[in-house]
Amino acid sequence: MSVVKILFCLLLTYHLNEGKKIKGNKAVDGEQRVVLRLNQPYVSSSVFRMFLEGEDNCTLDPLQLHTLTSCGxxxxxxxxxxTHGWSLDGMMESxxxxxxTTLKTNLIDVNVVITDWLSLANTHYPTAAQSTRTIGKDIAHLLQALQVHxxxxxxxxxxxxYSLGAxxxxxxxxxxEGSEKIGRITGLDPAGPLFEGMSPTDRLSPDDAEFVDAIHTFTQKHLGLSLGIKQAVAHYDFYPNGGDFQPGCDLHSIYDHISQYGLLGFEQTVKCAHERSVHLFIDSVLNKDKQSMAYRCRDKRAFDKGVCLDCRKHRCNTLGYDIxxxxxGSGKRLFLNTRSHMPYKLYHYQFRIQFVNQMEGIEPSLTISLTGTKEESGDIPIIVTETISGNKTHTFLITLxxxxxxxxxxxxxWEGSVLWKNMWNRLQNFIPWGGRERKPLLTLGKISVKAGETQERTSFCAxxxxxxxxxVSQDEVFVRCKDDTPKQHRRKLCRFRE
Structure with a gap:
């Protein structure tokens, strides 16, 4: 895993060192922020293509309006x-x-346009990064042509x-130009190098559209660099699997990528986590019945404890197209876990268990299994990372x-450790009359499980x-408490109330 990421970062570092660095922090100064006016000659550095179907497309020219009509x-x-990102080979990525195709096929009544800026994207990274302003002007000019004509x-x-394209x-x-803003901008793992830590005018920010969302999938730093930006840049910033790296993108997956992509398999492994943001978005359009839900949380550590599965006051949202x-007033950071392949959706559950009057500090190895009206979970290991003692309630995140x-x-x-079992067997040999009372017990209080997607909490009784x-080594069965009946109407509480 680390070898692949280091190779990519070495390549990026080479481009950063060879290319001309962006000067200063003033991204949009007085001269640069002059709005575009259609009565001035304008030469675009980009090629805009209306996507039709299959691999067919039609080139648009903002200065020749008949191309808009002829392209449908x-x-x-x-x-x-x-809009694509930095290009290593000068080719449009698949x-x-x-x-x-996914957008055109599934949304039907929509105009889909592709921005081709490969001539500037296929340069040293700093040069390509500096060109992002130029391409931004090209898009703004196209939109203003649509406004006027x-x-x-x-x-x-x-x-x-995607990446620099964000x-x-x-x-x-x-x-x-003007007071009206773009309706929505979606940043798919916005680029990190030369943008991380910059002011809102120097990068994608919530001020750039009526609504901005971003999906961060590769923010893990290597050699001081992170391909994706870690800081929040939108109204809603999603961090799948913590945002630093993605399941199925390590070196062990290279054989799967080679079988799927042939000789391009190694390249696919290198950019897997960065490009995962794109495929998560595609997944949200293709699998309408399996929308991934994310939850507002302070950080990944808190999310992994299962304490953030709350949808009150817009604390959760759908990742992707149907957000x-x-x-x-303030941006929201949302977290979720996903599978390694499409459909990516996982169901999130919070497991809460109370330990009562635990006099001896222990670190138990617990396994639970859940049975619902639709499915069974199978065995789920519960990792207890701290010693249990006294009266305390612990929470854990479960994903299925x-x-x-x-x-x-x-x-x-409850499965005791091998060391504990050996010690107990020896103790039994020395004190054969100890009986059942001397055997350590876990005394449990309240047990509950909350489903993040439905917001339904279920209490269990012995x-x-x-x-x-x-x-130890004993199975104990708990059932839904008699006064805790299923509430079918709560199944859609995680959807926002308009």
Whole structure:
């Protein structure tokens, strides 16, 4: 895993050292921020192509309006503009056509346009990064042509940018003339190098559109660099699997990538985590019945404890195309876990267990299994990272690739360590009369499981009267408490109320 990421970072470092560094922090100074005016001659550095179907596209020219009509532009439909990032080989990456095809096929009544800026993207990284302002102006000029000649409202525009393309979209929003803003910008793992830590005018920011969302998938630093930006840049910033790296993208997955992509398999492994943001977005369009839900949280550590599965006051949202566009005064960081392949959705559960009057400090190894009205979970190991003693409630995050339905039964197993078992067996030999009372017990209080996607919390009660006292290597069964009946109407609480 580390070898692949280090190779990519070495390549990026080479380009950073060889290229000309961006000077200063004033991204949009008085001269640069002059808005574009259509009565001035303007030469675009980008090529815009209207995506039709398959691999067919039609080149647009903002200065020749008949190309819009001949390419099938429909001013009644919204427009989505896809912008790629830095290019190593000067070729359009395969995900661009896949995303365009997915949008056109599934949304149908939409104009899909691809921004081709390969002539500037296929340069040293710092030069390409500096060119993001130029390409942003190109997009702004296209949108203003639509405004003037078609009375097309830019609030119907959705810009989707990957890596450097995300910042291009931000600059496009800042260069637009007039008070009306672009409707939505989606940043797919916005580029980190030369943008991390910069002011909002120097990168994608919430000010660039009416609504901005970003998906961060590769923020892990190597050699002082991170391909994706770690800082929040949107109204909603999503951090799948913590945002630093993604499952299925390590070196062990290279054989799967080679079997799928042939000789390009190694390249696919290198850019896997960075490009995962694109495929998560594609997944949100293809799998409408498996929308990934994310939850607002302080950081990944708190999320992994399972304490953030709350949807009150817009604390959760859907990742991808169908996000609920709710603006607030401050941006929100949201976390979720995903699978390593499509469909990426996982179901999140919070497991809470109370230990009562635990006099001896222990670190138990617990396994639980859940049974619902739809599915069974199978055995789920619970990793206790701290010593249990006294009266304390512990919470854990559980993720499953299937919806269990209404939870009805929970089985808990306490497995002592091999060392503990050996010590206990020796103690029994020395004190054969010790009996059952001398054997250590876990005394349990309240047990509950909360489903993040439905916001339903289920309380469990022991099946037998002495079920709250669990012995080592013993299975104990708990059932839904009698006064805790399923509430079917709560299954959609995680959706926002309009």
């Amino acid at each position: 532009f429909n001013s009644s439909n919204p427009i989505i503009i896809i 995900w661009v056509l896949r995303l365009a 078609y009375q097309y409202p830019v609030r119907k525009v959705h810009l989707i940018g 910042h291009i979209c931000g600059f496009a929003g800042s260069y637009l 609920q566009k709710v603006r607030s 690739d299937r919806d269990l339905g209404d939870l009805m039964l929970l089985k808990l197993h 099946l037998t009267n002495d079920g709250q006292r669990v012995e």
